[in-house]
Each structure stands twice: as structure tokens, then as C-alpha cells.
Amino acid sequence: MNFAASPVLVLTLPTWRSRLLLSVFIVGFAVLVGRAAYLQVLNDDFLQAEGESRYSRVLEIFANRGRILDRNGEALAVSTPVKSVWAMPSEMKPDRRQLAKLSLLLNLPEAEILKRIDDTAGDFVYLKRQIAPEIAERVAALHVPGLFEDKEYRRYYPAGEVMAHVLGFTGADDIGQEGVELAYQDVLAGRSGSRRVIKDRLGQIVEDVESIKAAKDGHDVTLALDSRIQNLAFSQLKAAVEQHEAKAGSIVVLDADTGEVLALANLPTYNPNNRTRLSGAQLRNRAVTDTFEPGSTLKPFTIALALESGRIRPDTVIQTAPGTLSIGPATIRDAHIERALTVAQVIQKSSNVGAAKIALALPAQAMWEMFQRMGFGTSPPLGFPGEAAGKLRPYRSWRPIEQATMSYGHGISVSLVQLARAYGAFAHDGILLPLSLVRIDAPPEGERVMTSETARAVRAMLELAVQPGGTAPRAQIMGYRVAGKTGTAHKEENGGYAADKYVSSFVGFAPASRPRLVIAVMIDQPSDGQYYGGVVAAPVFAQVMAGALRILDVRPDKAMTPVRPPADGDEVKESV
């Protein structure tokens, strides 16, 4: 049979069959196209995200908190990474051996660890924060399931308690809580950022996709503080507070030319690296936040005002006999009775009667304005948290007795920093400088509060006060002329004065021919029987001043002859 005649060839299929097949294919393709369009166009966000999650990662970039340096670049506060260990309680099932090791490494009792991972319903609990990286590594090596580590920063303060009040400290989250750490939080704080990268199978970063947020490291802060002087000031203050069994003490050292705070220390203090069991008394930055009635250290201001007004001259004689002055029912007394004193001697011998008489000749408003100008009654804008303004009542409510007592520092309260700054005006030829915690290169513009002649005249009187015959011969130092004033005041308590509680202070500067440093010392409640500022506070001043001038290489302005300490009872007792 030949092929052409095959019956199969003549067989005709119905056309619907081919049509059907064709339409099945068309529908099939349409479905595919539709699905593709759905995935690519309508639902692409989801798939895109799924795909990216397999290769792209968002990494956090940590930013460092700035360091705090002293004026010579020595590090005073440095942040360094540490680890925190946390657990996911639902997943964490340590075995016996792991638990024992963990407890040893973290210094936590086993029961405590178990309690913590039992207690929490959620899936996050810190086991220990801020542990050293080496320990964290050994913890990680235990491979406990459900135990994780995070990077954190911890701040260290190498100087410890010596600078605690100036520097302050940061909390666990690296945010400043006290002192400079708080005051300069904005400058110091870094801003951590994040970026998106592509990682390969091995976890290596192969491509930087985008920077989501740029990280910014915090800036360093260079303080005006000189750590050598700070150390000296702290150790001398500590010795004095211990020797005189005092409750507290503060010292401030200022640069007379620039108003920079070269040292500031308080006692009691604390160790910022270990802050368990801190009391409020330890935390207080007394030199800045506490005010006290300064006593006689305020006399020079009244005298300066009287000199300015032209009512008196340094050699004007003031009648101080019989050593008392009655104003209404109140009586002002001198401890040391003299018949008549010159104005300079009023300062030298610290006569309350003399100061009161001079004050009463002045208008109350002028006195109030002078105190105000000197910065009393307003907080010094140092930037420290909780700066005290002190108490200076408006002059309209002053009674004559109050005006008289204010002249020798009662009925008015100041902080030690305010007092030191105001003395800076005498040291800096009548110009009151703003204070600065950070190092400044150009001397700031001050405000003239008295003529330079007045400042010099008061300086000469203050020099008399530290010489034999004055109230503070113990403030003398070898090789330098010193000027300063003692203060001894009863402590205010329950609205009155405590009979046996005193605040002893000394404020002064040196070298007197051209002052470089102003130092103010305050010892609160010395209880070993001695309480005169000239005995308790002046020696601290002398020690710190002598050391600081040597550290700063200041040229002596006096012959290098040893200073003879006064024999007991040889110095003039101050009126309290």
C-alpha cells in the first residue's frame, strides 16, 4: 500500500480540537503573565524586602563619648567599651557546670542568676552590665544557649576621688549626671549612627549600600583644671579636714588673670569609679552649691566701697574703743580691743567695730549695689548643676544693725566660688572676671567694679593681714608676698547662730606685687578646739599657694627666707 493512499491521511479531525488546545495554551500564558505582573508590579515590596533580608544588613555604628582633659592634655575621663551580658529567659537553659562557671565569672550567686531568668516573663533580662571585655570573652566561651552580650561604654576616671566633684560622672547609659559630665553633656556626647551594607555568605561586608545616619563622635573637653594643682589642693585640704576633725571643706584655686578654675575640691568626696552606697553629703559640690555666712572675709569689700566714695583713706583713723558698738538692742564686739585703728589696721586686725562704723557711714543702696556688682546674690554662670546664688536681701528691708553686720559678713551668704571670684577683682586691679571651667586662650573681658587705685590700696591692707600683727601670719609663704583675709563665723542653725559651730575660711592671692593665683579655702565645723580662720584655713592656703606657684614657675617677689611660724598666742585673734 503506498503512502499516499494511507487512510490516516484522509482522516479529518474536527477543528474544535485544535481550537481548544490553542485556547488552553492562551489561557495558560495569560495566567502566567498575570502572576508575573502580580509579583513584579503589585506585590513587589514584600518580595524585595524578603530578598534584601537575605543579604543586606543594617549595622549600628557606635560613637565615642568625648574625653575630658586637663589643661595640659592629661586624660581625666575616658570611655572604653565594655560588655553587658543579658539573657533570653525562655531560651536559657544552662547546665550545672555552666551555671557554676557563670556565677564565678559574673560574681553573681547561682541562685540570683536562676531567680533572674525565672522571674521575667519577657525575653530580656540583664545579668550583669559593664563587665571587662576579657571576662565577657570567657563568658561567651561557655556557649550557654540564650545568653547574649552587648557592647556598652563605660567611663573611667583615673584620678578617682580627687576630681570627683568637678568631673561628675555618667550613668549606665553614658549620659552625664553630675559636674562637667552633665554641664557639657551636649559637647561630650557622641551620636551613634547606622548604615546599610551587603554581607556575603561568610558574613563579610562586601558593599556599602547607604549611610542611614552618620555617626558623630563626641568632642573632647579641655578643662581649665591643672591636675597637679588639683592634687595638691585636694591632699592639703584632706589633711586639714582630718587634722581639725572638720565636717567638710572646700578649696578653689583661680587664675587671677583669666578667671579660669585651676582647681576645685571638696570633702567629703567619693570615688566616681565605684559608686555603690553614695550619700548626698559626698556628692555635694560644696564650693559651688553650698552657701555660708563668710564672716570677716567680706570686710575688704565694704572698705573698698568706702575708699571709692572718698569718705576714708587707708590711713584715716577709726575710733574702735571700747571694743563694742551698740546699735539699738544689739551690740557688736571686737575680740581684740584697740583704742583706735587706721582703716588698714581694721583689715589687718579684723575689727568688727571698725568695719561696722565704716559701713554705717555709707548709704545702704550703695552697699547693696557693690555686693551685687561683686557677684553676690546671683549664681556664677559656671555651668555646674545646682549653682547657689547666695542670699543678699534687697537694701530697702535692711535695718541699720543688718547693714553693720553685713560689713563683716553676717546676714549675707555666699558660695566659696563667688567669694574667690570677687577677691579676683582685688587681684586683677579692680576688674571682675567671669569664671571659666574650660581652658581659654585669650583673657576674657571683665567688668570694672572699682578703680585700680582702690584695688591696690585694699591689696596693701590685705598684705598687712598676713604679716605678723595680722590675723593670718600662717598664710605667709617663702619667696612670695601674700595678701589675704581670714574669716571665722558661727554657723547658722535653726534660724540662729550655733554657739560652738564655726566656719573657718581664708581667701587670698599671691604674689602680691602682681597676683597670679587666687585661692579660697573653707573648713566647715572644725571640732578639735581650733576654729580661727587664721589657724585652720590659712595654713592650707599657704601650702597650696606655695606649691602651685612653684608648679607654675612664678618668679618670687621676695627674698627666699624661710617663714617663721608664729608662736602660739602670737597672732591676733579675729572677732567672731
Next chain:
Amino acid sequence: MTRLSLLLLAILMACALALVTSQNKARKLFSELEQEQERSRQLEVEYGQLQLEASTWAMHARVQNIARRQLHMHVPEANQLKIVQPEGLAR
């Protein structure tokens, strides 16, 4: 016409391969850069720690103690001091 097409195809292939290689190279280099940056961060951290250590060793109280106790140093007495005027600076 065919010849031109073939030529263009060859060029296209070459370009494609070059792209792949350079991408690979770029990623390798980038990963190296990343590692170096990580190292620099580590060094930065170490520098901070060393600074801390240096500050701790240089604590004034410690230095003073060593100077006093071990080296028997002391502040000079008045009669041991001599002040020298810088030249050209008359007193």
C-alpha cells in the same frame, strides 16, 4: 550584517565578563577596607585603654610617694634655692 552582529555580541560578552570581574574585585577590596577600618577602631579602643593606664600610673599621689619613699627626694630648702634671672631681663 551577520558579521557585525557577531562582533557586537563578542564585545558585549567581554564587557559583561569585565563587569563581573571588576565587581568581584571591588567587593574584595571593600571587604579588606572594612577589616582595616575595624582594626583602626580596635586600635582606637586600645589607645583609650592605654591612655587610662598611663593616667593611672602617672597619678600624682603615686608619683609623689615613689619620689619620697623610694628615691628619697624632697622639696629644696630655702638655702638650697637660687633664683636665676633670664639674661637681658634686669630686675
